[in-house]
Amino acid sequence: MPLSKRRRTRVIRGVQYGVLVVAVVALALVADWHQLRTAFFDVEVAKALFPDIITTALVNTVLYTLLGFGFGLALGLVLALMRLSSVPPYRWIAITYIEFFRGVPALLVFIALGFGVPLAFQVALDMNVTVMLSLGLVGAAYMAETIRAGIQAVPKGQTEAARSLGMSQGRATVSIVIPQAFRIVLPPLTNELILLTKDSSLVYLLGLSLNQFELANFGRDALNEHKSLTPVLIAGLCYLVITLPLGQLVRRLEARTARAR
Amino acid sequence: MSARSALPVLSVLAAVAVLAGCTSTAAGGNKSSGPDLVSAGKLTTCTHLPYAPFQVKKGGAIVGFDVDLVDLVAKDMGVRQEIVNTPFEGIETGQDFTIRKCDLAAAGMTITPARKKVMDFSDPYFNATQALLTKKGRPVKKVEDLKGKKLGYQKATTGGIYAKAHGKGVELVEFEDLGLLLTAVKSGQVDAGINDNGVLFDYVKKNPDTAVTAEFNTGEHYGIGVRTGNDVLRKRIDAVLKKAKSDGRYDRIYKKWFGTTPQTTGRS
Numbered sequence: 001m002p003l004s005k006r007r008r009t010r011v012i013r014g015v016q017y018g019v020l021v022v023a024v025v026a027l028a029l030v031a032d033w034h035q036l037r038t039a040f041f042d043v044e045v046a047k048a049l050f051p052d053i054i055t056t057a058l059v060n061t062v063l064y065t066l067l068g069f070g071f072g073l074a075l076g077l078v079l080a081l082m083r084l085s086s087v088p089p090y091r092w093i094a095i096t097y098i099e100f101f102r103g104v105p106a107l108l109v110f111i112a113l114g115f116g117v118p119l120a121f122q123v124a125l126d127m128n129v130t131v132m133l134s135l136g137l138v139g140a141a142y143m144a145e146t147i148r149a150g151i152q153a154v155p156k157g158q159t160e161a162a163r164s165l166g167m168s169q170g171r172a173t174v175s176i177v178i179p180q181a182f183r184i185v186l187p188p189l190t191n192e193l194i195l196l197t198k199d200s201s202l203v204y205l206l207g208l209s210l211n212q213f214e215l216a217n218f219g220r221d222a223l224n225e226h227k228s229l230t231p232v233l234i235a236g237l238c239y240l241v242i243t244l245p246l247g248q249l250v251r252r253l254e255a256r257t258a259r260a261r
Numbered sequence: 262m263s264a265r266s267a268l269p270v271l272s273v274l275a276a277v278a279v280l281a282g283c284t285s286t287a288a289g290g291n292k293s294s295g296p297d298l299v300s301a302g303k304l305t306t307c308t309h310l311p312y313a314p315f316q317v318k319k320g321g322a323i324v325g326f327d328v329d330l331v332d333l334v335a336k337d338m339g340v341r342q343e344i345v346n347t348p349f350e351g352i353e354t355g356q357d358f359t360i361r362k363c364d365l366a367a368a369g370m371t372i373t374p375a376r377k378k379v380m381d382f383s384d385p386y387f388n389a390t391q392a393l394l395t396k397k398g399r400p401v402k403k404v405e406d407l408k409g410k411k412l413g414y415q416k417a418t419t420g421g422i423y424a425k426a427h428g429k430g431v432e433l434v435e436f437e438d439l440g441l442l443l444t445a446v447k448s449g450q451v452d453a454g455i456n457d458n459g460v461l462f463d464y465v466k467k468n469p470d471t472a473v474t475a476e477f478n479t480g481e482h483y484g485i486g487v488r489t490g491n492d493v494l495r496k497r498i499d500a501v502l503k504k505a506k507s508d509g510r511y512d513r514i515y516k517k518w519f520g521t522t523p524q525t526t527g528r529s
Contacts, residue, residue, distance in 0.1 A: 114450075227379055
């Protein structure tokens with residue numbers, strides 16, 4: 001007996017849900033939960049991590065990220081303006097920079113700054129400065145492109161109106177165009193902040209003293225100490241403590257931008 | 262040696278998550294003759310590169326003191342050795358045995374009580390001491406001389422444990438890899454680095470602007486690790502080591518990699 005079109009759609013959908021449920025249940029039954037629990041959820045080990053994982057590791061992760069993001073944002077803005085400049089050499093420099101730092105792994109930038117600079121000039125940079133430069137140099141390449149797109153998204157009429165009020169070109173850019181551009185690019189910039197939060201774990205390459213540990217390094221150090229994977233899981237969850245609110249912020253900003261239109 | 266540590270442990274995590282449920286089915290191998298191997302016809306060795314002169318990549322192959330010793334075991338079993346390079350954390354925590362990544366771990370690894378809980382060890386095959394590496398001309402004779410200065414160590418190594426125990430007032434800096442630690446000493450980011458004597462002497466040979474200024478006899482012995490309870494393989498390794506020491510093959514391998522013959526004292 002032929003099914004009506006509507007009924008057929010429902011049956012097909014029901015089968016799809018069924019397959020999903022069976023797959024999940026099968027995976028859950030096959031997994032060795034005892035092994036997983038002893039490896040990942042050792043309560044005693046978890047207790048031993050606190051409060052240092054928050055007071056040192058989480059705080060340092062946030063610190064490194066903010067240092068890198070702040071420097072990267074400033075440099076990114078300069079690069080975006082250079083990229084849009086009518087002076088050709090500025091554009092060439094900006095494009096070369098962006099293509100280079102967007103193309104090389106952040107890992108190499110950390111090694112180049114952390115080990116290359118001291119070997120070349122016999123000066124050891126401060127750890128925080130190295131982190132700020134390394135994360136910032138990489139972040140700036142991405143942020144420059146984001147900011148450029150934002151500036152280009154501001155209608156031409158805004159500049160023309162400002163100019164007709166007697167503002168100079170530079171004044172119009174700083175007072176009229178850039179503020180509007182930043183409102184447009186806030187959501188993607190927040191994404192960049194989340195990416196940098198995770199990239200900040202690369203500081204392990206520089207060598208860390210105890211009070212400089214960030215989350216990933218802290219988790220792996222505790223993994224070796226306790227011979228349990230629990231610290232890595234907890235450290236991972238701590239990243240969520242930072243990134244989930246940021247993701248929420250992005251969605252709210254997006255909603256606000258949508259309403260404003 | 263100590264232990265060295267490692268690169269991201271994420272691969273181990275993923276592997277554990279996927280395999281934890283099916284370890285019982287993952288076993289392969291030839292049950293009929295000799296030890297049960299994770300991969301038939303191969304003696305799979307876990308190690309963490311590089312750790313000259315114990316394991317180091319050279320001309321597309323992994324060679325070294327440990328490699329030559331395990332080759333003796335493989336030859337005795339009539340199989341060939343296959344080496345897996347993996348984060349040291351995975352080796353040291355016994356996870357690599359849990360997920361049946363390898364039959365044995367030969368990674369210049371010191372036998373410690375903590376590691377004995379997660380794996381079984383062969384008889385000791387090498388005596389290691391901790392040593393200090395500095396730039397040439399620095400009179401650092403012991404860890405206490407570094408008060409107020411920076412001492413680098415490698416994550417999850419016995420050198421790190423020694424530094425933490427003796428390094429009161431010393432700023433300890435943790436490095437992920439031996440290479441990064443040694444470069445940090447060379448570039449002056451830390452005043453000294455602590456690690457096993459074998460690897461530091463190897464480094465100084467090629468980097469004459471650095472020097473090993475002190476050695477501390479910590480009574481460490483390297484052992485070959487096997488999965489807990491894998492007595493068949495462990496006894497086989499012990500038998501091969503014993504035979505090699507008595508017939509001179511061990512001494513020849515030692516001379517090849519360290520340039521000297523082993524001192525008779527203290528080695529079992």
